[in-house]
Amino acid sequence: MAKGFLMVLSGPSGSGKGTVSKALMEKRDDIVFSVSATTRKPRVGEIDGENYFFLSEEKFQSMVENNEFLEHAFVHTNYYGTPKKFVMEEIEKGEIVLLEIDVQGALQIKKNYKEAVFIFLLPPTMDELRERIVKRGTETEEDINTRFSNAFKELDFVGEYDFFVVNDKVENAVDDIEAIIHSERLRVKRHKDIKKQVTMQGGK
Amino acid sequence: MAKGFLMVLSGPSGSGKGTVSKALMEKRDDIVFSVSATTRKPRVGEIDGENYFFLSEEKFQSMVENNEFLEHAFVHTNYYGTPKKFVMEEIEKGEIVLLEIDVQGALQIKKNYKEAVFIFLLPPTMDELRERIVKRGTETEEDINTRFSNAFKELDFVGEYDFFVVNDKVENAVDDIEAIIHSERLRVKRHKDIKKQVTMQGGK
Numbered sequence: 001m002a003k004g005f006l007m008v009l010s011g012p013s014g015s016g017k018g019t020v021s022k023a024l025m026e027k028r029d030d031i032v033f034s035v036s037a038t039t040r041k042p043r044v045g046e047i048d049g050e051n052y053f054f055l056s057e058e059k060f061q062s063m064v065e066n067n068e069f070l071e072h073a074f075v076h077t078n079y080y081g082t083p084k085k086f087v088m089e090e091i092e093k094g095e096i097v098l099l100e101i102d103v104q105g106a107l108q109i110k111k112n113y114k115e116a117v118f119i120f121l122l123p124p125t126m127d128e129l130r131e132r133i134v135k136r137g138t139e140t141e142e143d144i145n146t147r148f149s150n151a152f153k154e155l156d157f158v159g160e161y162d163f164f165v166v167n168d169k170v171e172n173a174v175d176d177i178e179a180i181i182h183s184e185r186l187r188v189k190r191h192k193d194i195k196k197q198v199t200m201q202g203g204k
Numbered sequence: 205m206a207k208g209f210l211m212v213l214s215g216p217s218g219s220g221k222g223t224v225s226k227a228l229m230e231k232r233d234d235i236v237f238s239v240s241a242t243t244r245k246p247r248v249g250e251i252d253g254e255n256y257f258f259l260s261e262e263k264f265q266s267m268v269e270n271n272e273f274l275e276h277a278f279v280h281t282n283y284y285g286t287p288k289k290f291v292m293e294e295i296e297k298g299e300i301v302l303l304e305i306d307v308q309g310a311l312q313i314k315k316n317y318k319e320a321v322f323i324f325l326l327p328p329t330m331d332e333l334r335e336r337i338v339k340r341g342t343e344t345e346e347d348i349n350t351r352f353s354n355a356f357k358e359l360d361f362v363g364e365y366d367f368f369v370v371n372d373k374v375e376n377a378v379d380d381i382e383a384i385i386h387s388e389r390l391r392v393k394r395h396k397d398i399k400k401q402v403t404m405q406g407g408k
Contacts, residue, residue, distance in 0.1 A: 126403050
């Protein structure tokens, strides 16, 4: 039985992490999204353990202290984190766990769990990146400039990742990531008893 | 400019290394075969630097002493080896250098150059392996048994490799290896200045 792996899809704001993740999930049934934990209150229709693990602040803090998160952050007024347990259980089942996360989060994960596969999603050009940030439409000129300048700085961290994928078109980015998945599925270290599989009569 | 890499395709006798290498070379133009050095005399039509680097025994020995081979071995009455220089020059040019080699040779390379991508080619079953060994036709029952038992023992070394590919059908094995190539081409460590590529206007 082969193990799965944690696939960290990361990149600056405007690189298209969300769109690419969605397209990938629609195409494949061997990928599950990592479920985050949060201290914010559930919104109408949100299901615990599916959209998020909804936790009290006390519970969240005790999990932080017990080193039960792969990464966590305080955003606006709430905590968010990636519980290790869920990820590890899915990996044992053979699943690919997809975690779409910003660059800071990915770097935290790399410290705690370097066995993950780290993919940096890049915009094709900085002009295109600016356009994508602008197209979100909800931000002021100042917000746009801040996001753009942060994105530019975050490109410096690409060296910390295993793979880079240029998101010029979503289909191409998905193709690249599927090749990475295909290849990672062939990794010896994720398989037990390769010899046994071959030497058992009719085994494959 | 991206670097290429050394791809070591290895596996026991009967795993189909030769057939798969040939099919792969026919399909792609970004792969070059590693050219071996040998002390045996050139046969009619063989070209130095293309089929082999034909060397005197003195030259070969001095290269061994100067650590200029990734691996070398004495077979029958001649020396054979993989010169480091050729491989490194092709990698710098961005080529994938394919080295089809037995398990002992691959393990030597791993000691000298762990940056290579190591692929272990497996037969689908041991029955199939025996059949392939038998089909070669030129061997005695004893030779067949020796080859078979060596192949069985060599499966123990799969753990030393990065990837394994089951050669049930040549097309499937080639597909798997092409996914590995696609993925390895996206490795951050083989690329310089990823940031520069993105931030240069119109760059890709």
